[in-house]
Amino acid sequence: MPRWVLPALGGLLVLAALVVFWLPRQVEERAFPDESVAGSPGSATSPEASPGAGSPATVAPDSSPWSDAQQARLRKEAQDVLAELLDLQFSLQERGVEQWGAEPFAAVAATAAQGDELYRQREYEAATARYQEGLAQLQQLLDGLPSEVDRQLERARTGIEEGDAGQAQTALDLAALMEPENAALAPLRERLSVLPRLAELLALAGEAEQAGDLATAEQRLQQAVSLDGDHLRAASELARISDAYRQQQFNDAMTEGYSALDAGRFDGARVAFRKASQLQPGSGEAASALQEVEAAETAHRLASLKRSGRQHEQEERWQEAVSAYEQAQKIDASVLFASDGLQRSRGRARLDRQFRDAIEEPGRLSDDKVARAMEALLAQARTISPRGPVLGGQIERLEQLLALANTPITVTLRSDMATEVIVYKVARLGQFDQRELSLRPGTYTAVGQRNGYRDVRREFTITHDREPAPITIACTEPI
Secondary structure, eight states, X not given: OOTTHHHHHHHHHHHHHIIIIIHXXXXXXXXXXXXXXXXXXXXXXXXXXXXXXXXXXXXXXXXXXXXXXXXXXXXXXXXXHHHHHHHHXXXXXXXXXXXXXXXXXXXHHHHHHHHHHHHHTTOHHHHHHHHHHHHHHHHHHHHTHHHHHHHHHHHHHHHHHHTOHHHHHHHHHHHHHHOTTOTTHHHXXXXXXXXXXXXXXXXXXXXXXXXXXXXXXXXXXXXXXXXXXXXXXXXXXXXXXXXXXXXXXXXXXXXXXXXXXXXXXXXXXHHHHXXXXXXXXXXXXHHHHHHHHHHHHHHHHHHHHHHHHHHHHHTTOHHHHHHHHHHXXXXXXXXXXXXXXXXXXXXXXXXXXXXXXXXXXXXXXGSHHHHHHHHHHHHHXXXXXXXXXXXXXXXXXHHHXXXXXXXXXXXXXXXXXXSEEEETTTXXXXXXXXXXXXXXXXXXXXXXXXXXXXXXXXXXXXXXXXXXXXXXXXXXXXX
């Protein structure tokens, strides 16, 4: 504000006081002189009163009562406007107008000074016009007060955003002087009070970002936003760093996932890619990576089953080979190795199972039908090439068992000449004292029957391992 403004305003106040209080009295004295001196308008003096006059004479006054009254009214109008101007001036000064409206306020002073000069010259109408002009200028300043308050509040916000505490404090002080009751003052003062700590947190966040520590940067910015939720830069930086941190975490998760995938750790890869998908919902890259895991795991599983099936075939573990190939078909029914492997393995698995059952239960070969069926299977097995040690051993063992099963063993049966004896699936022997039978190795059942006696039943097994003992069949228990 120019240095001359305050002295000019002071002089204006003194001049206004003179105009309002001292000047009117001087004008009245001149406009309305004492009747004893000038007399009242329209009154005549007596002739005696004027020596040397031969006839009555009238003193011509400087003004008439009517014109004096008009002047008084115009003077009063000027004084009323001036009083309004002074009231508004004092109100604006209380609101610090010299700090935010110095130039227009100084222009009002100049206009008022012109009015005072016209007033002294008794140009009341012109003086009133000047006073009204000044009043209008002051009213314009008053009308612009809300906008100026808003401007100062915005300067305070800008200072807070830019970290300029001095600018913010100056603007808040001026806004408080202009409009102490403004509701925005308290929140802005609160924001200004935490500005030093907020600036520190912003600086720490910047350092952490430079060091590549986005987690710490995000944490510092979260603290800053919690201090001042209206700070635009802090909020913007938090959003930017959070996005960058999520991108960094996403990239790390994708890298971890592909490393696990390359190492065949499919569960670990799946966990990493799902984490990436959560960090960036709807990410096509993460979704594609998860599909790669499924495809790679499927391929790996099929390759493993293929190897297992081939290994089982080589080891002549045909049922395990069938199981491996069936699992492969469940995963992908179109894989050729599984269908080919099943074609090779199922017949061999069935043959292997039949041979194993016959070897584990050689007594079944005593049944002629079973023996003939096994002979047919052996004939089929002898045509298989390459044969393999397991199948070769099975053929050799079954040939031995069949040879033994086809070699009869003599067994002695004894009775009492009164009992009817039957050997199931062999012959009805009738009554005898002793009889010898040539039987294939196996388990047999002999039944004795006699009228008036309880039936007897004897089950016996004969093998080439030992000579069979005589078997007695006689009904001895009367009914």
